[in-house]
Amino acid sequence: MTRSSTWKVARAVAAKDLRIEMRSRVVTNQVVPFAGLVMVMFAFALDNDTVLERVSGGLIWLATLFSLFILVQRSFAIDTADGALDSLRVAGVSPAGIFVGKAITLMIELLLLELTLTAAAIVLYRVDLRPSSLVVLVTCMIWATAGLAFVGTLYGGLAAGMRGRETLLPLLLLPVVAPVLIGATKATEAAFRINGVAPSDGWPWIGLLAVFAVVFGVVGLSAFGALIEE
Amino acid sequence: MKDATFIFLTYGLTIGVLVALVVVTLRRGSALARQVADQDKPWL
Amino acid sequence: MSIDYTIDHIATPDAVAGVGTKTSRGIGLLALGVMTWVVVSGLFLTPADKNQGDSVRIMYIHVPTAWIAYLAFIVTGAASLIVLIKKKPALGFDRVAGASAEVGVMFMALTLISGSLWGRLTWGEFWAWDPRLTTTAFMFVTYIGYLAVRNLGGSQQQRAKRSAVLAALAVLQIPLVHFSVVLWRSLHQSASILSVDGDIKMDGLMLFTLFTGVIGFTLTFIWLVMHRSRLMLMRGVIEDRGLEAAIRERQRDTAGASQ
Numbered sequence: 276m277t278r279s280s281t282w283k284v285a286r287a288v289a290a291k292d293l294r295i296e297m298r299s300r301v302v303t304n305q306v307v308p309f310a311g312l313v314m315v316m317f318a319f320a321l322d323n324d325t326v327l328e329r330v331s332g333g334l335i336w337l338a339t340l341f342s343l344f345i346l347v348q349r350s351f352a353i354d355t356a357d358g359a360l361d362s363l364r365v366a367g368v369s370p371a372g373i374f375v376g377k378a379i380t381l382m383i384e385l386l387l388l389e390l391t392l393t394a395a396a397i398v399l400y401r402v403d404l405r406p407s408s409l410v411v412l413v414t415c416m417i418w419a420t421a422g423l424a425f426v427g428t429l430y431g432g433l434a435a436g437m438r439g440r441e442t443l444l445p446l447l448l449l450p451v452v453a454p455v456l457i458g459a460t461k462a463t464e465a466a467f468r469i470n471g472v473a474p475s476d477g478w479p480w481i482g483l484l485a486v487f488a489v490v491f492g493v494v495g496l497s498a499f500g501a502l503i504e505e
Numbered sequence: 506m507k508d509a510t511f512i513f514l515t516y517g518l519t520i521g522v523l524v525a526l527v528v529v530t531l532r533r534g535s536a537l538a539r540q541v542a543d544q545d546k547p548w549l
Numbered sequence: 550m551s552i553d554y555t556i557d558h559i560a561t562p563d564a565v566a567g568v569g570t571k572t573s574r575g576i577g578l579l580a581l582g583v584m585t586w587v588v589v590s591g592l593f594l595t596p597a598d599k600n601q602g603d604s605v606r607i608m609y610i611h612v613p614t615a616w617i618a619y620l621a622f623i624v625t626g627a628a629s630l631i632v633l634i635k636k637k638p639a640l641g642f643d644r645v646a647g648a649s650a651e652v653g654v655m656f657m658a659l660t661l662i663s664g665s666l667w668g669r670l671t672w673g674e675f676w677a678w679d680p681r682l683t684t685t686a687f688m689f690v691t692y693i694g695y696l697a698v699r700n701l702g703g704s705q706q707q708r709a710k711r712s713a714v715l716a717a718l719a720v721l722q723i724p725l726v727h728f729s730v731v732l733w734r735s736l737h738q739s740a741s742i743l744s745v746d747g748d749i750k751m752d753g754l755m756l757f758t759l760f761t762g763v764i765g766f767t768l769t770f771i772w773l774v775m776h777r778s779r780l781m782l783m784r785g786v787i788e789d790r791g792l793e794a795a796i797r798e799r800q801r802d803t804a805g806a807s808q
Contacts, residue, residue, distance in 0.1 A: 309579050429718070433711060438703050447694045449713075451722050454729035461733075483729060494721065498714050501633070507603045508670050515663045516588060519610050523584075523769060526655060527577075530776045534568035537783040545786050548570050548779060 278479040290377025293383065295353055302349075302384045307344050307391050313338040314395045324401065331400040331468065332463035333395055335392045336456050339385065341453070343364070343423055344445045345383050347431040354430035355435050360503060370500030374428055378495070382424035387417050396467075408466040408474040415481050422488035429495040432502045447487050458483040568779045575771060580768035587765050590758040598749050604670035605749055610759055611663040613766040614656045615685070621653025621770065622688060622723075625695075629716035632709055640785070641778075643709035646716060647699055648777035650692055652770055657689045680734055684727040691719045705785055 285305055317334045321327050327334075354360040365374060393412070396402045404412070430447050434440040460482040464470065465477030506512065543549055561786060569577070572655050591609035596606035628646035632665045665675045678681070751759070 433698070433715060437698075439697075439701055443694070443697055443701070444698065446690070450691045450694070451718070453687065454725050457729045457733050469719070470716065479732075483732065487725060490721065490725070496719070501710060501714055504710070509595075509603070511670055512592070512603060512606050513749050515607050515610055515666050516592060519614065519659050520584075520588065522655065522659060526652075526773065527769075530773060531568075531778065533780055534776060534783075535566050535782060537780060537787070538568055539566050541783045541786050543565055544781075546565070546779075548568075548783070549565060 277336055281369045281375065284369045284372025285379065288373050288396055288416050289379040292350065292353065292377065292380040296384070302346065302387065306345055309345070310338045310342045310388055310392055312393055313341060314392060314399055318399055321494050327400045331396045331402050331466045332467060332469060333460040335389065335463060336459045339389055340452060340456060342388055343385070343427055344448065346381060347427040347444060348441060351431045352434040360435060364503055370503060371496045374495050374499035378424040383418050385420045386416065386424055389420065391448055393411055402467050404467060407466065411462060411474040411477040411481070412466035415466065415477060415484065418481055418484035419455050419459040420486050422484055422491060423452060425488060425491040425495045426451055429491060429499060432499055435503065448452035454483060454487050458487070482495060556747045568776055573775045576768055577772045579690055580597060583761055583768060587758060587762045590754070591762070595755050595758050596752065601671055604667060607667040608749070609762045610661060611614045611667055612759060613762040615659040615769045616763055617766045618653055618657040618660050618685070621649045621765070622654060624649040624715050625653065626720040629713035632713040633717060638706045638709060640705060640709060643713065644778040644781040645774065646712065647781060650695055651777055652773045654692045654696060655690065656770070657685065657692065660685060661689060674754060678734060678741035680727060680730045684723065687726050688723055691723065695719060700805055722793060
């Protein structure tokens with residue numbers, strides 16, 4: 276498969292998934308509110324303004340991870356419901372293209388989610404976000420999201436069509452995304468200047484996130500085909 | 506022996522679990538071996 | 550398949566009712582002997598440590614089980630890589646990967662428990678967020694996920710390939726997790742690497758017991774993996790036989806119906 280056809284497939288898959296989302300509005304009407312609710316629940320559970328502000332970085336990414344499972348399930352439920360994934364595979368469509376396409380969709384949905392959650396943190400937890408921290412925050416989000424999207428698509432493909440995948444996917448994904456949780460939390464805390472940390476302290480953590488994303492991006496491209504095969 | 510409870514607990518648990526695993530493996534082995542013909546067993 | 554498994558329950562009345570071979574029996578007996586000696590030595594023959602007292606005796610359990618847990622993980626990873634590389638379905642290696650994972654999970658659970666109890670005696674805490682412990686806990690959960698995937702698959706070939714990819718991913722993910730946790734903990738000044746075995750002065754017998762403990766547990770591991778992969782093979786034969794019988798039933802039905 277040539278590079279251009281992989282990319283063409285990716286664009287087609289992403290466009291299809293996004294069109295479905297725009298019609299059904301599941302992410303905007305269900306997943307984002309769910310994540311927002313999780314942020315509110317954290318406030319009830321922790322019940323302390325100082326503590327909340329201090330752990331806000333971690334809470335944003337925890338809420339993101341919980342929503343990740345739902346997003347990944349949805350991404351593959353769309354295709355396995357009518358055997359669409361199988362038809363794509365049998366038709367000889369580039370698996371790498373499917374991987375990239377689905378990852379792109381997931382990434383867009385995740386970014387939307389994270390922006391909402393950050394806004395919630397600013398409002399609910401009184402996080403202090405200054406313009407000078409935006410570069411760190413945005414870079415962190417991009418690399419963390421890329422990593423989550425690649426890993427989510429990869430494991431989603433593995434669990435696709437298996438019985439019990441709703442309970443299996445979180446079990447498989449959580450250990451894998453731990454580095455993202457650690458890195459993104461630390462980088463976000465740096466951006467929010469929590470505990471006297473400066474935004475520039477976030478860069479090493481963004482480095483960790485970038486390594487993670489690159490590793491799973493490359494692995495996903497090669498392994499995805501083997502996974503959806505019969 | 507000081508802290509004897511924890512120490513014996515650790516040894517007991519470990520050896521116990523391993524023995525149990527061995528016993529279960531042997532039992533299941535005999536049960537299955539009776540159902541499979543000898544020529545399908547590559548180790549024989 | 551060469552045998553006509555039309556009788557459901559007992560294939561041949563005089564099939565060998567056991568899974569052992571000379572090799573596996575030898576390994577098993579050796580393991581039994583070595584382990585007995587290790588337990589006796591660990592509990593009664595070796596001296597208590599100057600700093601830790603008797604709690605050091607847990608070391609003879611904890612260190613070998615940790616070693617085997619990591620070994621099992623590597624075996625599963627290596628066997629899975631072979632499954633992925635070979636063009637023809639390498640079901641034998643898939644069975645080794647699965648058996649090693651089953652045994653590995655057991656050993657990892659024992660490692661975590663013995664480590665926890667040892668930590669309680671030496672540091673006063675059942676748990677610490679030290680990188681080695683945390684990574685081991687992660688490996689444990691990863692393995693459990695791997696076993697769950699193995700139990701939900703379709704055909705043997707599908708299962709083999711899926712599990713193999715998962716195992717390969719696990720080999721990739723564990724170092725990443727470990728590295729992240731090391732970075733994470735390096736921020737906390739108080740966390741010097743809390744290794745339970747850091748301050749122990751080992752005399753000759755202690756070292757020897759530890760060494761033979763590793764050997765004994767390794768032999769046990771090998772025996773268990775040999776037997777459990779044979780179990781898997783037999784289950785596979787029975788499963789295939791069940792499928793073939795069902796297909797033959799279907800053919801007989803359609804043949805009968807068309808008459």
